[in-house]
Amino acid sequence: MGHPAADQLRPARTAWEALEAAGATNEEILIVACNLSGTRPADLSTVGPAQASLLSATLARRYEAIAVGHDGSVLEIATSNPLGHNLEVDLAFACGKRTRVTVASPQALRAAYERIYGESTELTGAARLTWVVMQQPGQPVAAPTHGAAVDTLDAIIADALDQRASDVHLEPRDGDLIVRLRVDGVLHEVTRVPSAIAPLLMSRLKIAAGLDIAERRRPQDGRATTVFDGRQIDLRVSTLPLGDRLEKGVIRVLDAVTTQFDMGALGFTAGERYRLQKLLTSTEGMVLVTGPTGSGKTTTLYSALHHVKSTQTNLVTVEDPIEYRLEGVNQVQVQDKAGLTFAAALRSILRQDPDVVLVGEIRDAETAGIAIKASMTGHLVLSTLHTNDAASAVERLADIGADLSALSGALKGVVAQRLVRRLCPECSVPVAVGELPAEQQMLLTGKRTDRLRKPVGCAACRDTGYRGRMVVPEMLVVTPELQRAIARRADRSELENLARQGGMHTLWESGVNRVLAGQTAVHELLDNVAAPTDAGASQAAVDQLMRELRTKQEPTGALPSANAVPPKVALMSAPGDKAQRVLVVHEDRDARRSLRQALEAQGLAVLEAADGEAALAYAQQLRPDAIVTEVAVPKLDGLGLLQAVRADASAPHVFIYTEQTDAALMEWCRELGAVDACTTAVEPNAFAARVRDVVTARPIAVRQAS
Numbered sequence: 001m002g003h004p005a006a007d008q009l010r011p012a013r014t015a016w017e018a019l020e021a022a023g024a025t026n027e028e029i030l031i032v033a034c035n036l037s038g039t040r041p042a043d044l045s046t047v048g049p050a051q052a053s054l055l056s057a058t059l060a061r062r063y064e065a066i067a068v069g070h071d072g073s074v075l076e077i078a079t080s081n082p083l084g085h086n087l088e089v090d091l092a093f094a095c096g097k098r099t100r101v102t103v104a105s106p107q108a109l110r111a112a113y114e115r116i117y118g119e120s121t122e123l124t125g126a127a128r129l130t131w132v133v134m135q136q137p138g139q140p141v142a143a144p145t146h147g148a149a150v151d152t153l154d155a156i157i158a159d160a161l162d163q164r165a166s167d168v169h170l171e172p173r174d175g176d177l178i179v180r181l182r183v184d185g186v187l188h189e190v191t192r193v194p195s196a197i198a199p200l201l202m203s204r205l206k207i208a209a210g211l212d213i214a215e216r217r218r219p220q221d222g223r224a225t226t227v228f229d230g231r232q233i234d235l236r237v238s239t240l241p242l243g244d245r246l247e248k249g250v251i252r253v254l255d256a257v258t259t260q261f262d263m264g265a266l267g268f269t270a271g272e273r274y275r276l277q278k279l280l281t282s283t284e285g286m287v288l289v290t291g292p293t294g295s296g297k298t299t300t301l302y303s304a305l306h307h308v309k310s311t312q313t314n315l316v317t318v319e320d321p322i323e324y325r326l327e328g329v330n331q332v333q334v335q336d337k338a339g340l341t342f343a344a345a346l347r348s349i350l351r352q353d354p355d356v357v358l359v360g361e362i363r364d365a366e367t368a369g370i371a372i373k374a375s376m377t378g379h380l381v382l383s384t385l386h387t388n389d390a391a392s393a394v395e396r397l398a399d400i401g402a403d404l405s406a407l408s409g410a411l412k413g414v415v416a417q418r419l420v421r422r423l424c425p426e427c428s429v430p431v432a433v434g435e436l437p438a439e440q441q442m443l444l445t446g447k448r449t450d451r452l453r454k455p456v457g458c459a460a461c462r463d464t465g466y467r468g469r470m471v472v473p474e475m476l477v478v479t480p481e482l483q484r485a486i487a488r489r490a491d492r493s494e495l496e497n498l499a500r501q502g503g504m505h506t507l508w509e510s511g512v513n514r515v516l517a518g519q520t521a522v523h524e525l526l527d528n529v530a531a532p533t534d535a536g537a538s539q540a541a542v543d544q545l546m547r548e549l550r551t552k553q554e555p556t557g558a559l560p561s562a563n564a565v566p567p568k569v570a571l572m573s574a575p576g577d578k579a580q581r582v583l584v585v586h587e588d589r590d591a592r593r594s595l596r597q598a599l600e601a602q603g604l605a606v607l608e609a610a611d612g613e614a615a616l617a618y619a620q621q622l623r624p625d626a627i628v629t630e631v632a633v634p635k636l637d638g639l640g641l642l643q644a645v646r647a648d649a650s651a652p653h654v655f656i657y658t659e660q661t662d663a664a665l666m667e668w669c670r671e672l673g674a675v676d677a678c679t680t681a682v683e684p685n686a687f688a689a690r691v692r693d694v695v696t697a698r699p700i701a702v703r704q705a706s
Helices: 016-023 026-037 051-054 057-062 087-095 107-117 148-162 198-209 272-280 297-308 342-354 365-375 392-399 402-412 437-444 481-486 493-501 507-516 522-528 538-551 590-599 612-624 638-646 662-671 685-695
Strands: 065-071 072-079 098-104 130-136 139-142 165-175 176-183 186-193 218-226 230-244 247-256 283-292 315-319 330-333 356-359 382-383 411-423 465-477 569-573 580-585 605-609 626-631 651-657 676-679
Touching: 016 026, 026 098, 051 065, 057 065, 057 107, 065 107, 072 087, 072 107, 087 098, 148 165, 148 176, 148 186, 148 198, 148 218, 148 230, 148 247, 165 198, 176 198, 198 218, 198 230, 198 247, 198 365, 218 365, 218 493, 272 283, 272 297, 272 411, 272 465, 283 297, 283 365, 283 392, 283 402, 297 315, 297 356, 297 382, 297 411, 315 342, 315 522, 330 342, 342 356, 342 365, 356 365, 365 382, 365 402, 382 392, 392 402, 392 411, 392 493, 402 411, 411 507, 411 522, 437 522, 465 493, 465 507, 465 522, 465 685, 481 493, 493 676, 507 522, 507 590, 522 685, 580 590, 580 612, 590 605, 590 685, 612 626, 612 638, 626 638, 626 685, 638 651, 651 662, 651 685, 662 676, 676 685
Parallel strands: 072 098, 283 382, 283 411, 315 330, 315 356, 356 382, 580 605, 580 626, 626 651, 651 676
Antiparallel strands: 065 072, 130 139, 130 218, 165 176, 165 247, 176 186, 218 230, 230 247, 411 465, 569 605
């Protein structure tokens, strides 16, 4: 890790101290250090409290370094040991910035530290964590705070927190204990603990987690709590015997401060947030989140709880285990040995007058039955299942014995999800589609690829090319057609087809949209989401649709007949020769009509489409002067439609008129080429006048269908 904490793991004195003991002056040592490391002396004359926000006091102590300043995305670090192992890489990764190392004497660093943080320090390596150990139930006891095993474990946990690791793996191998961290879903080795300390470290971990240190023949599970950098961190500890009295340990790090329970921060697009939040506005019904272990299901559910939480709602959860303690939420821990199962807890919860109930997982028919009944009697029930996609959730519930007739009326929606790594913003670079492997090029056939990016690797991402993860969702919203299909036990493929007709984007489609937006790479998506067998054939389907439309057209110059209009598209006004045509795209019929009336009052001819795919076909076929679209529309959202039509040389003007109020979303729409983006708070007639002014000022030449 580059900062061994125990005395046995570090030299008796630093190189600087050794040179001082030999009679060298600070100025002489500084010149030698700069020449050996290829760095320059640090200027600490202007260092003060303003630098505290650049590097935490904990990191400064651990790495014996301070932040001097930053130039854009480059952070200047001063240290007395510029040759320290992985110093630059570790700090770059912890701070999320590229770093530039400079050199200063230990005395100058200590003085600068006092000016920055307002406290004195010896800058002597590993940070100290405050542990709380449960010796007896309800009797917290402070743990020992010194010794080789304690200091080494503290350094490992601190490293995990700095690197945003979700898990720490302690694995005996070749006499040593290998330490690996899982960062952004990927394990990487960080250090090895010598065999002399390894058994003591495992015993120290067991004490902290309240486990039996003498028991090495059976698995054990426990919890520990520590305070690090002023915040409380919960740790779930699991040990596993490997034979020959060896044990493997895994620590799950639960840091509520760095875990953001916000749908936007998790990676849901504006349209996806809109659809999910619309599900959560229901006062009753069931919403499920599905996916494999480690796909972020619980975090999504906690984000949902944060969205619905208020002083007027009673929120109760039943979990095994409780991942994070949430303020304002009543959380129940399942205890099977005491008879407090999911089903038993759920029965009791329903007598507590809840508004929203979160069931950690539906595992059996009894729990499923109670949850379904609760969702039909005035409660919003949130829960998880382990399935590969959204449509499979119904089959899974049927397999465990749920009543599908009742489920059809209770289920409001299913969110299936995966996690993919985000490209590092510091080092990712644009890539042409022709530079990708042939099989990846085929998957992007017919799509706009001008924003594709690829990973490179830098110190800020520890040369992985990625930093952080984002969700890739598949959102099934139950429509009346789906309700009937569930009640008659339709198979998964039929349910998926009906869901897609209702606007669901599959996991693959959602992932490809993120690739095309430059947020992740194609191979990262392929590592986490299976490509469908017909991936890459979408353009052929579009071409076929265009051929079918052309065969149904009236003679040149006339509008298509009613039969020629793409599905879910209606011609609401017959445009005259001089009237500019505007295509209105919105899932809600009343919203479309409201806009239509305002636009027609401005002398414009109006076409309507209820989903993005139909709107795109209509735009390519009839060449309207402008498109007015909501962001969240089925099949192809407003941003996807915007990008698709802007690829045409004779593209219509595109306006975003949305219920969403995210300023960043509006700015992104404009960056993608929207003429204007505004919320429905703008009065429809004023918005329609804006559309009229634009289309009449620069009308598009092409009017007739090609």
